[in-house]
Every structure is written in structure tokens, then in C-alpha cells.
Amino acid sequence: MATKLFFLLILLSHVASSLSEGCHPQDKKALLQIKKELNNPTLLSSWNPHTNCCDVSSWYGVICAPSSNRVYSLLFEANDELSSTFPPSIGNLPTLEHILIYKLPKLIGSIPQSITKLTNLKSLTISETGISGAIPNYIAKLKSLTFLDLSNNHLSGKLPPNLFNLANFEAMYLQNNKLTGSIPSSLAKLNSSVVDLSHNRFEGDASVFFGFAKKTETIDLSWNMLAFDMGRLQFPKTLKRLDVSHNRVYGKLPEDVTNLEWLDVSYNRLCGEIPKGGIVQAMGKKSYLHNMCLCGSPLPSCKKYM
Structure with a gap:
């Protein structure tokens, strides 16, 4: 045995x-x-x-x-x-x-x-942790990276201007951090499907994420201090969801909003008549409230501004 x-x-x-x-x-x-x-x-x-x-x-x-x-x-x-x-x-x-x-x-x-x-x-997710400090410039050396999720952390500082080097980028989730400063103009070269910078402290122009030739489907810039003329934007033809609420966005709503599947522009400085068509009216008042002089369905008529 x-x-x-x-x-x-x-x-x-x-x-x-x-x-x-x-x-x-x-x-x-x-x-x-x-x-x-x-x-x-x-x-x-x-x-x-x-x-x-x-x-x-x-x-x-x-x-x-x-x-x-x-x-x-x-x-x-x-x-x-x-x-x-x-x-x-x-x-x-x-x-x-x-x-x-x-x-x-x-x-x-x-x-x-x-x-x-x-x-x-190819994919890097660090989310809901105690990670802090700046998003390091050397992230851009990860040439194979297609998916980046650094959401819900304690990251601070500015966006690295060399992120545009990530030519294969498909999605960027940086929401719910303490990121600050302006959006680097070099990021106009990014062409990802999803951009989420919501609930940070960015300021200035964010039009670099727009453009007819881009393949972007979702843009969420809500809860920042961004200020740009929405009427001058050219939407990506693929864009389906747009949230720029709780910013300082001004100008008129472009006709392209009628091609979206979801929209929120509340708490900004927009003016003019809301375009008719698509989901625009179906989104309800909440998506347009608290602007400077935005009017027309589903908000009250524009007559009082005439």
C-alpha cells in the first residue's frame, strides 16, 4: 500500500x-x-x-x-x-x-x-479605482491600442496632445475624473467611434471632435465648461448620440440634429428655433431647457423672441 x-x-x-x-x-x-x-x-x-x-x-x-x-x-x-x-x-x-x-x-x-x-x-480599462495624477504622454506609445477606458478615477491635469498618434483608436472613455484645460487641437486627427469626456473640468473649444468625414457615433461632453459655436459644427455622418449639456455652448442648433437618435443640449447658451424632424421633438423639453433663447417645439413658440 x-x-x-x-x-x-x-x-x-x-x-x-x-x-x-x-x-x-x-x-x-x-x-x-x-x-x-x-x-x-x-x-x-x-x-x-x-x-x-x-x-x-x-x-x-x-x-x-x-x-x-x-x-x-x-x-x-x-x-x-x-x-x-x-x-x-x-x-x-x-x-x-x-x-x-x-x-x-x-x-x-x-x-x-x-x-x-x-x-x-489593444484594450486598456482602469475604471473606478483610486488611480490619480495626469494621463501620461507615454500612453500614446501604445500603437496597437484601440480601446481606452480611464473613467471614474481621480485623474487630473490636461489631455496629452499626442493622443492623436493612436491611429487605430475606436473608443475613449475619460468621464468622471478631474481633468482640466482646453482640448488640444491635435486631437482633431482622432477618429474614434466613441468620445466621452463628461463630468470633468474641460474648457474652451471642443469642435475638434466633429467633422463630416469622421466615423464617430457617440460624443458626450456634458458637465464641463466648454464654449463653442454649435451652429458652425459639421456633424459626422455616423453620429447617433450627442450630449453637450451643462456647458457654455452657444449659437444655433444645426439641422443635422434631426439625424440623431439621442440628444441633450440643456443648460447652455443656445438661441434660435429648434429644428423640426427626426427625434428632435420626441426628446422632450428636458433636452433643451435652461438655454439663453432656444425656442420652438418642444419648447414654447419663438414668437416671444420676435
Whole structure:
């Protein structure tokens, strides 16, 4: 019986060794260092150095490419106990394509420069964390990046003017931060499907996000201090949703608003008659209230301004 047990233990050790070898040694080393930098949180208690890091049933939040056994996706979410700065060793996962860090309120500090080593990174989500400081200029070095979500953090400062270098950008979510200053004119070169800068402290002109040739579908600039002439805008032909409420936008509503599926221009300084057609009237009064002299259905008639 003792002999059988001995051989069984040997067999199990070989199986464990085989599973462990399924994970690239460089990736495992980096992951264990990340765990250490995060102060060995209970969230990552399944990260056992003696098991295969590509085994999705045992290593929480780690996904490997089946063809190469290299880590290509990391997911950390919904944990109030994890308390640490952002782990710089995340830059030592060269095949990483997707990062999702969500609802970790005690993850603090700034985004480390080591992230620029992730040349294959396609999507970066760091949302609802304690991350602070400026959006670093070196984010623009992530040439493969198509999706950026840095919403609901404590980021401050100005937008990096070199973000236009992200030629493959599809979506940019920066809402609910403490970002300030004007929108860099260089961002006119961005051509993403979604732009959300709402609930920040931006000021000045934001017309760089508009233009007939752009492929943008959603623009949310609400709750800022932006001031530009809406009547001069040329809407992207693909634009479906527009929210510029709670700003200092002035001028008239262009006829292009009749092509939208959703609109909110309330709490601005707009004037003139509201165009007729499409969803414009169906949106109701709330989408147009508290402007300087905007009039016409669904608001009262323009006669009182004549």
C-alpha cells in the first residue's frame, strides 16, 4: 500500500509539473511579481507558483492564448480589500493584449511608464479605482491600442496632445475624473467611434471632435465648461448620440440634429428655433431647457423672441 501511495505521489507530482510547464516561465515570473507588488491580495490567492498559470480554473483573471500559452488578458475586478499602487511589473507580460482593472477603490498611484513595453496592448480599462495624477504622454506609445477606458478615477491635469498618434483608436472613455484645460487641437486627427469626456473640468473649444468625414457615433461632453459655436459644427455622418449639456455652448442648433437618435443640449447658451424632424421633438423639453433663447417645439413658440 505504501509503495502504491509512493508511486501515486510521484505521478501527481509529474502531472503538477506538466501543468506548471504549460505556462511560459517568463509570464509566471511576472505574474507572481505582480501579486507581490499588489501585497499578495486574497483576490489572487489562487495564483499558486506550483500550478499552471494558463489554467483558467485556478489562476483568477488570467487568460492565455491556446496556441502559445502566453498571457494575453488580465482581469482584476470588484474588490474593496486590495490596497496597493499600480504594479509596474505588468509591463513584463510582452504578449498582453487586454487589461481590465475595475472597481478596485484602493488601487492608487499613477499609471507606470512600464506599461509602454506592452506593444501588443489593444484594450486598456482602469475604471473606478483610486488611480490619480495626469494621463501620461507615454500612453500614446501604445500603437496597437484601440480601446481606452480611464473613467471614474481621480485623474487630473490636461489631455496629452499626442493622443492623436493612436491611429487605430475606436473608443475613449475619460468621464468622471478631474481633468482640466482646453482640448488640444491635435486631437482633431482622432477618429474614434466613441468620445466621452463628461463630468470633468474641460474648457474652451471642443469642435475638434466633429467633422463630416469622421466615423464617430457617440460624443458626450456634458458637465464641463466648454464654449463653442454649435451652429458652425459639421456633424459626422455616423453620429447617433450627442450630449453637450451643462456647458457654455452657444449659437444655433444645426439641422443635422434631426439625424440623431439621442440628444441633450440643456443648460447652455443656445438661441434660435429648434429644428423640426427626426427625434428632435420626441426628446422632450428636458433636452433643451435652461438655454439663453432656444425656442420652438418642444419648447414654447419663438414668437416671444420676435
